[in-house]
Amino acid sequence: MAETAKPAPAPEASAGPVSAAGAYLAAGVASSEADYAAAVEWYGRALSGDPANPALLQGALMAHVGTGDMVGAAKLAQAFQAAGGKSQIATVVLIAGDAKRQDYAAILKEQAAGGSAGAVLDDLVKAWAKLGLGRMSEATEAFDKMAKTKGLEAFGLYHKALALASAGDYEGAENILSGKAGGSFPLTRRGLIATVEILSQLERNPEAVALIDRNFQPGTDLEIDDLRRRLDAGEPLPFTIVRNAGDGIGEVFYSMANAVKGDADASFTLLHARAAAYLRPDNTEAILLVAGLLEQQRQHVLATAAYATVSPSDPNFHAAEIGRANATFAAGHPEAALEILQALARTHGDILAVQLALADGMRREKRYDEAFKAYDAAIKMVPNPGPGHWVLFYSRGVVSDALRHYDAAEADFRRAMALNPNQPELLNYLGYSLVDQGRKLDEALGLIKRAVLMQPDSGAILDSLGWAYYRLERYRDAVLPMEQASQRMPVDATVTDHLGDVYWAVGRKREAEYQWRRALSYDPDEKLAARLRLKLAKGLDAVLAAEGAAPLKPVAAAAAQP
Structure with a gap:
C-alpha cells in the first residue's frame, strides 16, 4: 500500500533558518496537499521577506480561507489587489467582508473596478447589493433577467423569492416557490424550509405541514420535526432564511x-462554503458542508473545529457531534472520539442515530460488550422495524459473532434477512460466519454465491466464496475466487493467509509459504501472526493436527466430491 504523503512540517519544527525560496516551496507543497494550517505558516514566513508578492499573497489568502480565518484572508486580499492582483478568490473574500459589514456600496464599487467572483455570482451579488441599498426595483429586474437565462432559471427565481420575502412580500415569494409564477423548479432542503416559513407567515400552516409531509419522513430530520410540531401548535414561524441583503x-x-x-475542485467549493458560513454562522448546512469538504481533503483537525462551531441548541447538533467524532477517529484519536459519542449519548440518547454512532464507534475499537448494549438500545427504539432497519440487526449480529455468541448472531442475521433479503454484505457475513464455524456449509455456500452475483468485484465476498469451497474440501474450486480476492485486496493479511492455505491444499506448497510470508508483512493481529509463523515452520498439515482439526483431504479425493 502506498505510503500517505506527510504534511509539510510547520516552521517551528524546522531545524535552523529557512530561506525565502525554501519557505515558498514548502508553502506550495502544503497548499497542494490542502494542508491549510501549514500553508498559513509557510506563506507567512515567505511573505515576511517579500510582502507584496502577488503569488504569495494569493496562496496565503486561500490558506487562510481554508483555516476559516476570513478576516485574515480579507486583509491579504486587499494587499493582493494593492499589488496589482485580481482573482476570483480575492473577490469572493472581499465581497464576504463587505457583506458582513453591510457595505453594499463597496461591493458595487469592487465590481465596477473589474472584480469578478464568476458571472453567476456577480449578477446575484449585484442584485442583493442593490436591494441592500434600497434599490428594490433594480434588484428584482436583475433577478428577472437571470430567471430568463437558459440554465440559470432556478438561481434567478429562488433568489428573487427570497428577496421578496425578506422585504415582507410573502405572497409574491410563495407564488414563485410554488411555481405559480415563472414555472416550477426543484427546491433544496433549505428552499423547502423557506417555503414552509413563508406559508406560515401567510397564515397557511396546514399547507406548510402538508408540504413537510410530502417531502420528509418523520423522525429523519429533527429540525423539520420541530418545525412541524410548531406549525401543528398554530405558531406563526418567522422567516429566517434571509433576513437582509447580507x-x-x-x-x-x-x-x-x-x-x-x-x-468542482474541493477547494473551490470550500471557498464558497466558508464565505456562506462566515456570513451566516447559524447556517448549519453550510458548516456541515465545510466540515465534510475538509474531511474529504483529509484535514481532520480543521474538520473537527468546524463541527464544533455548531451550537448545542441547534436541532442538528447531534449530526455535527457525530461528524466531529468521525473526524476525530480519522485524526487517529479513537479514545477522544468515543468520549464525544459517550457525552452525546448522555444528552441526546433518545436519538436513534446517536445510539447507532456510539455502537459503531465501540465496534470499531473492538469494545464489543459496549457496542452490543448500544445496538440493543437502538433496536429497542424501533418497535416496528422496516426494510431500512436491517442494518441494526446485522450490526448487532456482527458484534455477537465477535463475542462468539453464535446462536444470537445467527438469529440477528436471519432477522435482518427477513427485513431485507437482498443485501450482499449481510448474505456474505452470515455465509462466512457459518463457514468459519464449520456449520451448515451447503447453505453458507449458497448465501455467498448470491452475494457474489450481486457484487462480483468485492474482494471480501470472493474471499468468502473461496474459503467456503476450502472448508467444503473443494480445494481446486477455491483457487480462482481466492486469487481474485487477493488481487482486489492485495495487502489484506487474512485474505493472503487464506490464499496460502488454498495453495497448500492443492499441493502448491512453495507458493503457499510465499503467501504466508506476505501475510506476515501486512500487520496481522498477534493470533494470526503466531499461526502464520507456525505454518511457515511446520507446514499447514502439522498445524491442523496440533489444533485437533480434520486433516486436508488429498486433492484427487477432494475433487471427486460432488
Missing part, C-alpha cells in the same frame, strides 16, 4: 457551493 449574499455563496459540490 444574508442574501451568504445564500448566494451557499447556493453555489451546494450546486458544485462533488463536481
Whole structure:
C-alpha cells in the first residue's frame, strides 16, 4: 500500500533558518496537499521577506480561507489587489467582508473596478447589493433577467423569492416557490424550509405541514420535526432564511457551493462554503458542508473545529457531534472520539442515530460488550422495524459473532434477512460466519454465491466464496475466487493467509509459504501472526493436527466430491 504523503512540517519544527525560496516551496507543497494550517505558516514566513508578492499573497489568502480565518484572508486580499492582483478568490473574500459589514456600496464599487467572483455570482451579488441599498426595483429586474437565462432559471427565481420575502412580500415569494409564477423548479432542503416559513407567515400552516409531509419522513430530520410540531401548535414561524441583503449574499455563496459540490475542485467549493458560513454562522448546512469538504481533503483537525462551531441548541447538533467524532477517529484519536459519542449519548440518547454512532464507534475499537448494549438500545427504539432497519440487526449480529455468541448472531442475521433479503454484505457475513464455524456449509455456500452475483468485484465476498469451497474440501474450486480476492485486496493479511492455505491444499506448497510470508508483512493481529509463523515452520498439515482439526483431504479425493 502506498505510503500517505506527510504534511509539510510547520516552521517551528524546522531545524535552523529557512530561506525565502525554501519557505515558498514548502508553502506550495502544503497548499497542494490542502494542508491549510501549514500553508498559513509557510506563506507567512515567505511573505515576511517579500510582502507584496502577488503569488504569495494569493496562496496565503486561500490558506487562510481554508483555516476559516476570513478576516485574515480579507486583509491579504486587499494587499493582493494593492499589488496589482485580481482573482476570483480575492473577490469572493472581499465581497464576504463587505457583506458582513453591510457595505453594499463597496461591493458595487469592487465590481465596477473589474472584480469578478464568476458571472453567476456577480449578477446575484449585484442584485442583493442593490436591494441592500434600497434599490428594490433594480434588484428584482436583475433577478428577472437571470430567471430568463437558459440554465440559470432556478438561481434567478429562488433568489428573487427570497428577496421578496425578506422585504415582507410573502405572497409574491410563495407564488414563485410554488411555481405559480415563472414555472416550477426543484427546491433544496433549505428552499423547502423557506417555503414552509413563508406559508406560515401567510397564515397557511396546514399547507406548510402538508408540504413537510410530502417531502420528509418523520423522525429523519429533527429540525423539520420541530418545525412541524410548531406549525401543528398554530405558531406563526418567522422567516429566517434571509433576513437582509447580507444574508442574501451568504445564500448566494451557499447556493453555489451546494450546486458544485462533488463536481468542482474541493477547494473551490470550500471557498464558497466558508464565505456562506462566515456570513451566516447559524447556517448549519453550510458548516456541515465545510466540515465534510475538509474531511474529504483529509484535514481532520480543521474538520473537527468546524463541527464544533455548531451550537448545542441547534436541532442538528447531534449530526455535527457525530461528524466531529468521525473526524476525530480519522485524526487517529479513537479514545477522544468515543468520549464525544459517550457525552452525546448522555444528552441526546433518545436519538436513534446517536445510539447507532456510539455502537459503531465501540465496534470499531473492538469494545464489543459496549457496542452490543448500544445496538440493543437502538433496536429497542424501533418497535416496528422496516426494510431500512436491517442494518441494526446485522450490526448487532456482527458484534455477537465477535463475542462468539453464535446462536444470537445467527438469529440477528436471519432477522435482518427477513427485513431485507437482498443485501450482499449481510448474505456474505452470515455465509462466512457459518463457514468459519464449520456449520451448515451447503447453505453458507449458497448465501455467498448470491452475494457474489450481486457484487462480483468485492474482494471480501470472493474471499468468502473461496474459503467456503476450502472448508467444503473443494480445494481446486477455491483457487480462482481466492486469487481474485487477493488481487482486489492485495495487502489484506487474512485474505493472503487464506490464499496460502488454498495453495497448500492443492499441493502448491512453495507458493503457499510465499503467501504466508506476505501475510506476515501486512500487520496481522498477534493470533494470526503466531499461526502464520507456525505454518511457515511446520507446514499447514502439522498445524491442523496440533489444533485437533480434520486433516486436508488429498486433492484427487477432494475433487471427486460432488
